[in-house]
Amino acid sequence: MKVDRLVSIIMILLDKKRISAQELADMFEVSPRTIYRDIDTINMAGIPVYGASGVGGGFEIMQSYKIDRTVFSTADLSAILMGLSNLSSMIRGDEVVNALAKVKSFIPADRARDIELKVNQIYIDLSPWMGNRNIQPYLEIMKTALQESKLLSFDYSDRYGNKTTRxxxxxxxxxxxxHWYLQGYCRNRNDFRLFKLSRISSLQIQEDIFTPRAYQKPLLDFSDILAGMQKSIKIRIHKSVMDRVLDYCTYEHFLPDGEEHYTVDFPFIENEYYYNILFSFGDQCQCLEPPHIRTEMMRRAHNIAALYEN
Structure with a gap:
């Protein structure tokens, strides 16, 4: 892509004192004429590139526009590399690899070891231990569709297992x-939808190119809505599930109950999702109050037991 080539040329000019048009043409496998046009574009963008003719001639950026590598502190470079490195573990592609290489070119030799140590202090891996093997290849297909503005077709299962073609x-x-999601305009529903990737199957990229419409961002923060819907219930848990309960509330909600148990003020909404959360703690969790939720837990537990009795 031309934009990628322009950025790369700028990075090369920042790194080298002078380089010829033929050298640049050989690097990018284009003609010298194309390089001259690219240099004109860079000049029009406000970056003054000077051309020197004769033996040893070539292009260079005026010294007043050179970027001093020391402009980035050790902390700055560590933060940038940390973000790019962790991003590369989730999204693969030449763009991230190239960005990593470019940022690394700004690292002075005398600071390389210190920066490497700081980058390795935090590692983020959001991939599941086990899970849907289609997620990674589907991400690559969707990235291509996003870049080329091409339609996607797929089968989608809702939370009840009903499958539709979209x-x-x-x-x-x-x-x-x-969890990964695709925010897209569903032509079957004539509206924007947030599709969970684990519910997608038979994903195909179409040849049809669409004209992007006014984009509607998905609503991702439900904190205020949930705060108005949640109420506190009291549960008694064994210490073995404490770390999992802490995913839903803070330690301030815990009160020691003997040597191995806690009573917890647990945020709860009366729906399937929250009842399933309580059941996920197994026999290490007991609902103490209110009585009607305790009764509902007993009813559901009896229904589960009946499945095995039959």
Whole structure:
């Protein structure tokens, strides 16, 4: 792509004192004429590139526009590399690899070791231990569709298992709570939808190119809505599930109950999702109050037991 080539040429000119048009043409496998046009574009963008003729001639950026590598502190470079390195573990592609290489070119030799140590202090891996093997290849297909503005077709299962065939215009990939989603305009529903990747199957990229419409960002922060819906219930848990309960509330909600148990003020909404959370703690969790939720837990537990009795 021309934009990628222009950025790369700028980085090369920042790194080298002078380079010829033929050298640049050989690097990018284009003609010298194309390089001259690229230099004109860079000049029009406000970056003054000077051309020297004769033996040893070539292009260079005026010294007053050179970027001093020391402009980035050790902390700055560590933060940038940390973000790019962790991003590369989730999204593969030449763009991230190239960006990493460019940032690393700014690292002075005398600071390389210190920066490497700081980058390795934090590692983020949001991929599941086990899970849907289609997620990674589907991400690559969706990235291509996003870059080329091509339609996607797929089968989609809702939370009850009902499957429908959809055609969607892709607009954004979203990573929320360790789950990937596609925000797209569904042509079957004539509206924007947030599709969970684990519910997608038979994904295909179409040859049809769509004209992007006014983009509607997905609503991802439900904190205020949940705060108005949640109420506190009291549960008694064994210490073995404490770390999992802490995913939903803070330690301030815990009160020691003997040597191995805690009573917890647990945020709760009366729906399937929250009842399933309580059941996920197994026999290490007991609902103490209110009585009607305790009764409902007993009813559901009896229904589960009946499945095995039969």
């Amino acid at each position: 055609t969607a215009e892709p607009y954004q990939l979203v990573l929320k709570g360790s």
